[in-house]
Amino acid sequence: MLNTRPSSDVRGQEAGLDVSPSSTAQPKMEVRGLFKTFQVQGKPLMVLQNINFQLHAREFVCLVGASGCGKSTLLNIVAGLDSPTAGQVLVDGEMVAGPGSDRGMVFQGYTLYPWLTVSENIAFGLKLRRLSRAQQQERVNYYLDVVGLTQFAKAYPKQLSGGMKQRVAIARALANEPEVLLMDEPFGALDAQTKEQMQQFLLRLWDQTHTTILMITHDVEEAIFLSQRVYVMSRCPGQLKLEVPITLPAQRDLEIKLTPEFVDIKRQVLHALRDQD
Structure with missing residues (x-):
């Protein structure tokens, strides 16, 4: 980690x-x-x-x-x-x-998927890598805590401020380590x-x-x-x-x-x- x-x-x-x-x-x-x-x-x-x-x-x-x-x-x-x-x-x-x-990439635009929750956005790359459900959840929980958004895990991007959206984008990039x-x-x-x-x-x-x-x-x-x-x-x-x-x-x-x-x-x-x- x-x-x-x-x-x-x-x-x-x-x-x-x-x-x-x-x-x-x-x-x-x-x-x-x-x-x-x-x-x-x-x-x-x-x-x-x-x-x-x-x-x-x-x-x-x-x-x-x-x-x-x-x-x-x-x-x-x-x-x-x-x-x-x-x-x-x-x-x-x-x-x-x-x-x-x-290499993880974070763009100026938030590039989040509006139909996915915060947790699901962070887990997106992990699913593509075929990590187990338990591994995905462990890593998502860790990076939610790192970026201070644990309480927004089930929120959708439209419910977040600009700064919070960018935190999700950073967490998504870091989740792939x-x-x-x-x-x-x-x-x-x-x-x-x-x-x-x-x-x-x-x-x-x-x-x-x-x-x-x-x-x-x-x-x-x-x-x-x-x-x-x-x-x-x-x-x-x-x-x-x-x-x-x-x-x-x-x-x-x-x-x-x-x-x-x-x-x-x-x-x-x-x-x-x-x-x-």
Whole structure:
């Protein structure tokens, strides 16, 4: 199960820098020399150029970039929903050739089945994997508790708030116990207050499960608040322009966004986003 808390050597220093076990450890996920070209009106348009990066086990990494820089295209390729023109994506050393249970995906839209209850939505992937009824119920109950929705187990999506719907979507992805959780602007459709609540929730969830997370967002503050490393993408074509280690305490609350350290990191990321030359 994913409820094993990290040991001190994995957790790393309180500063919350890159907590990969060592530079020689096999990465949990790796993107190598990735290119993506689309045909637009009969002409090739390169949207991703020579993308290379790694995620180690139990890391939380964010990709930020302006609209149109190829963030979602990159995440879809990692998820196996699209194919690269060149390059590879590997999870635990195995090449990604399509969608798989080793990668869970959470979209900006809630993508819940309206005719299924909260419990049934969470169990959907487990049924496809032919887990026994007892195994399904055990795992559903566990993740209902993790996301704080046990009392809504029999509710339908229309009876939930936006934040609660996204918690169900996250629980459904985690219930399959993926090696990597992929998140595509998961809080982009929420109002500002609910968005900050969900950011705090996601940090607590990651601290509890410590699954490996790759998240894309255009919200610089969100990326800094949540992650241990931020990659800044340039556009036309999309490239990884800068890697920023997040040198903030591992335990964070919303007040940290007002500290000089946070503001300095935000300034560095914003400068990289503005300088697209």
